[in-house]
Amino acid sequence: MSMFCYQCQEAAGNKGCTGSAGVCGKKDETALLQDVLIYTLKGVSFFAEKLETGKYEGGLVTAGLFKTITNANFNDDIFEEEITKALALKADLRARVIAKGIDISNAPSAALWEPKYVSEYELQGTIASILATKNEDVRSLRELIVGGLKGVAAYVSHAGALDNFNMDIYKFMFKALAATTDDTKTVDELVGLTLECGKYGVECMALLDKANTDAYGHPEISEVDLGVRKNPGILISGHDLKDIDELLKQTENTGVDVYTHSEMLAAQYYPAFKKYSHFAGNYGNAWWAQKEEFDKFNGAIVMTSNCMVPPTDKYIDRIFTTGETGFKGVKHIGNHDFSEVIAKAKTCAAPTEIETGKIVGGFAHEQVFALADKVVDAVKTGAIKKFFVMAGCDGRQKSRSYYTDFAEALPQDTVILTAGCAKYRYNKLNLGDIGGIPRVLDAGQCNDSYSLVLIALKLQEIFGLESVNDLPIAYNIAWYEQKAVIVLLALLYLGVKNIHLGPTLPAFLSPNVAKVLVDNFGIAPIGEVGEDLKLFMGEAV
Ligand code: FSO
Ligand code: SF4
Numbered sequence: 001m002s003m004f005c006y007q008c009q010e011a012a013g014n015k016g017c018t019g020s021a022g023v024c025g026k027k028d029e030t031a032l033l034q035d036v037l038i039y040t041l042k043g044v045s046f047f048a049e050k051l052e053t054g055k056y057e058g059g060l061v062t063a064g065l066f067k068t069i070t071n072a073n074f075n076d077d078i079f080e081e082e083i084t085k086a087l088a089l090k091a092d093l094r095a096r097v098i099a100k101g102i103d104i105s106n107a108p109s110a111a112l113w114e115p116k117y118v119s120e121y122e123l124q125g126t127i128a129s130i131l132a133t134k135n136e137d138v139r140s141l142r143e144l145i146v147g148g149l150k151g152v153a154a155y156v157s158h159a160g161a162l163d164n165f166n167m168d169i170y171k172f173m174f175k176a177l178a179a180t181t182d183d184t185k186t187v188d189e190l191v192g193l194t195l196e197c198g199k200y201g202v203e204c205m206a207l208l209d210k211a212n213t214d215a216y217g218h219p220e221i222s223e224v225d226l227g228v229r230k231n232p233g234i235l236i237s238g239h240d241l242k243d244i245d246e247l248l249k250q251t252e253n254t255g256v257d258v259y260t261h262s263e264m265l266a267a268q269y270y271p272a273f274k275k276y277s278h279f280a281g282n283y284g285n286a287w288w289a290q291k292e293e294f295d296k297f298n299g300a301i302v303m304t305s306n307c308m309v310p311p312t313d314k315y316i317d318r319i320f321t322t323g324e325t326g327f328k329g330v331k332h333i334g335n336h337d338f339s340e341v342i343a344k345a346k347t348c349a350a351p352t353e354i355e356t357g358k359i360v361g362g363f364a365h366e367q368v369f370a371l372a373d374k375v376v377d378a379v380k381t382g383a384i385k386k387f388f389v390m391a392g393c394d395g396r397q398k399s400r401s402y403y404t405d406f407a408e409a410l411p412q413d414t415v416i417l418t419a420g421c422a423k424y425r426y427n428k429l430n431l432g433d434i435g436g437i438p439r440v441l442d443a444g445q446c447n448d449s450y451s452l453v454l455i456a457l458k459l460q461e462i463f464g465l466e467s468v469n470d471l472p473i474a475y476n477i478a479w480y481e482q483k484a485v486i487v488l489l490a491l492l493y494l495g496v497k498n499i500h501l502g503p504t505l506p507a508f509l510s511p512n513v514a515k516v517l518v519d520n521f522g523i524a525p526i527g528e529v530g531e532d533l534k535l536f537m538g539e540a541v
Helices: 028-048 055-067 076-099 122-128 136-161 167-179 187-216 241-251 262-269 287-297 339-346 365-370 372-380 398-409 421-425 446-462 482-493 511-521 529-536
Strands: 222-225 233-237 257-260 279-282 300-303 319-321 358-361 386-389 414-418 440-442 473-478 500-502
Touching: 028 055, 028 076, 028 122, 028 167, 055 076, 055 136, 055 167, 136 167, 136 187, 136 241, 136 482, 136 511, 167 187, 187 241, 187 446, 187 482, 222 262, 222 279, 233 241, 233 262, 233 287, 233 339, 241 257, 241 262, 241 339, 257 262, 262 279, 262 287, 262 358, 262 421, 300 339, 319 339, 358 440, 365 372, 365 446, 372 446, 398 421, 398 473, 398 500, 398 529, 421 473, 446 482, 473 482, 473 529
Parallel strands: 233 257, 233 300, 257 279, 300 319, 386 414, 386 473, 414 440, 473 500
Antiparallel strands: 222 358
């Protein structure tokens, strides 16, 4: 049995990664264990759905789903441990379901699997494989749902780190995961469940937004330095704000500066973090350039979530993981105790400068609402003709230069609304401003796409429009991993139409499922910059 994975945009040949390793560096054995973990969590969910369950069950499913997101965890030992934990929970839930006299005669193999030894885990790979679902439309919808749930899990996990939970989201996870094992579900039912997943996408982004802003205040317009200072540094990447909060506290007065990387750039916009004088700027670019940039950073590096690239020998001894992130041989930090990271940083040279200058961000919902009059005036006077939501992810494929070219080609009377690491394709260009409103408004991380939704809904209200689709907003979204899947499903759930998705449509969309999305939501792939621009600006192509 060899791996088969097609969950991200870089799936080999836009079909799927097979053989000994995926494009992301995930090894065959790891991929099989991930499949078996998901399979086991489906079994857990089959029983959990039938019971009054709590935080433990939801937390375990969330953690497991998050660990299997692209570029989150590459450590086989961790996956074996997670499967063992999930099996123990499953046995317990099963006993509780039986004790209640609930009929389980329709239990799927995922619920009934009870291996005795860890050595049996990998052997289950064939049965747990995505390819075990033979009907390609059913498989496609199942994977769309599981992908969306992984995105939900990531956001729920970051909210949970700040003690924010929502049992309804956990319950939906159980229901949806269990449904992906149910062979009686029709394609229509699975389409319905996919849209319901979008509803919980909105809920989990709202939950995380509340968690982040309650704890750290509302993001505000901020200038972020791209250069370096003279002290040794710690570079923190990923999405977890609780981690950077603790790191900033623990590094105070240590002579070590803290820099953000990739998605952690958004931390620079929060009042609670801006107050620290040792909080330096943002170093580097989107996740995929990390091998070279981490080498040049010289100091300690903390990965709080995906996207992690398998580290090179040049920095493997100074990189650390937290949360659900992991890599064999890389020290994992538990309980937010960063003392080892700080000790390591003190032995390192200061970062090598790779860029200079500043960028501006912090345009999350409250900040944009504060500017609403200015923005509305600009729209009314025609100074702003159109907004382009260009949120999502960046990736290493050359074809992603489309997004830089597209941003550069946009007319001067347009504004880009962005969130996620997709912005690194254009956030350092000099695109100017419109009457003081920057032409790139960065709301923050991919989950802060929620802010973009709130901004759109606010504009709809101000302009008294019936539908969010009547606004002068176009959607040209770049995707890479499963968090982008849940952001997309959330937008579809909110009724947003005509989203362009690139650089390629997901490999896991079968032709029929892709057709459903095209026919009902007007989803379209990207084309050539000039033609796409004409299409978006409403000019004849
Ligand atoms: Fe990027 Fe990676 Fe935020 Fe993703 S760093 S690609 S959608 O994990 O999470 O945007
Ligand atoms: Fe391939 Fe993406 Fe799966 Fe990695 S996560 S194995 S690159 S499809």
